[in-house]
Amino acid sequence: MLISELQTPALLVEQAALRHNLDTMTAALPGARLRPHVKAHKCTSLAKLQYANGHRGFTCATVREVEAMAGAGLGEDLLLANEVLDTRRLGRLVDDGHRVTVAVDSAETIEAAVAGGVREVLIDVNVGLPRCGCSPDMAGALADLARRSGLTVRGVMGYEGHLMLVEKEAERRDSTEQAMEHLLAASAAVGGELISAGGTGTYAVNTWADEIQAGSYALMDTAYQQLGQPFRQALFVLGRVISVSSGWAVADVGLKALSLDHGLPRIDGAEVWFCSDEHTTFRPDGMPAPAVGDLVRVQPAHVDPTVALHDSLYLVDGPDVLDRWPVDMRGWR
Known part of the structure; x- marks a missing residue:
């Protein structure tokens, strides 16, 4: 056709530009340093290209995304980076052998994870974006509650979304460092092996997180073009x-x-x-x-x-x- x-x-997706974007990000953040966020493209065919580039863990925003990724054979390590109060569908995926981790920021979301059969969580920490996430000084107590409830706490996550489109790179870097100071403090109280954060706007300046949850880089848009990224x-x-x-x-x-x-x-x-x-x-x-x-x-x-x-x-x-x-x-x- x-x-x-x-x-x-x-x-339309231009094949050459897509391949350039995938390979450029993989060179900057190889393997587990990148946990691609599939909310940006919502397409398992594209996710398979990211998997082929060596990225085995993925970030999702909805239960539907987690289910589709698992159904496509991409369920090795799926993070639902969002609070969910009904996790029964996720629990069924866990029972089927898929690894699913859920973000929690309250006693209620911890209870929901347990009730639905999810076994692993990240403590979601507010690092400056007034959206989801607990106060950094509450992260340790929530981790303790999660463990007492029978959950495995893999670490912390925090999204510096308010900084993604800051035009000056130096300002973006300095502000990201301030945001990550909150997340690192929470990590010290929570424990676990993961510090998950970031996105396309901060992938090059966020050197504090273990993994970056970038997604838009694959297809791009005019808002991110203004940052002069590669x-x-x-x-x-x-x-x-x-x-x-x-x-x-x-x-x-x-x-x-x-x-x-x-x-x-x-x-x-x-x-x-x-x-x-x-x-x-x-x-x-x-x-x-x-x-x-x-x-x-x-x-x-x-x-x-x-x-x-x-x-x-x-x-x-x-x-x-x-x-x-x-x-x-x-x-x-």
Whole structure:
């Protein structure tokens, strides 16, 4: 199949850029130094490429992602880096021989892990992002409670998500060090073999964590492009020009095909004016004057929620579609 034959909007993944991104990250964080976060792509076919690059442990955000990874034969070491109050489905995976670890930050989440049959946990610590995670000074007591409850505490995790898009690398490094001071203090009280943290924005500056939970690096988006990292844009939403007026054009890619939580998308050679439900309105700015029917590649600002809106990724090279990969970890059921 040719790209021109695809129904639009469609998600494209450039094979060469993807391979560059995977190999670049593996060179920086080989083996167990990287625990790829599958929430960014929600695709077990892509996860298998990460596994082939030597990364045996993975990070997940939902129970569905854990189940799909296990079902794809990638259940050696799965971390659900999120609080869950019903772990029965995870417990069944453990009974089937998969290794599943869950983040906990309270007595209630510890109780839920026990009730559902999960046997291993990480203590989730707040390192500055006002989201999940216990206070660092409570981490030791929670670890003690987890062990008394029969759980194995593998260590700690903390996500410095508030620092991922800090533009200046020196500022990002200094702020990450401050965040990791909290996590290291918690680790000293908790024990265990793991200190898990980080993401694509801090992978190069976070030298304190044992493993980095990066995910967006594989496909990339325009928000992360601003940091000047060595990764290439591999993900595009393919659209068609459906209307042309004097001074602007409209593509059939809108809010139902990409996420705007990190800002407007980008079209090379054009100024994007706005997006609506089914449309992106743009002004040509260096690109040839568009005509109705022309294909355009829209670069999303945030990869994770954009991928979650689609049921397939199309692996492409030049004009050719090489493969269709199901986005088989989307949803919750």
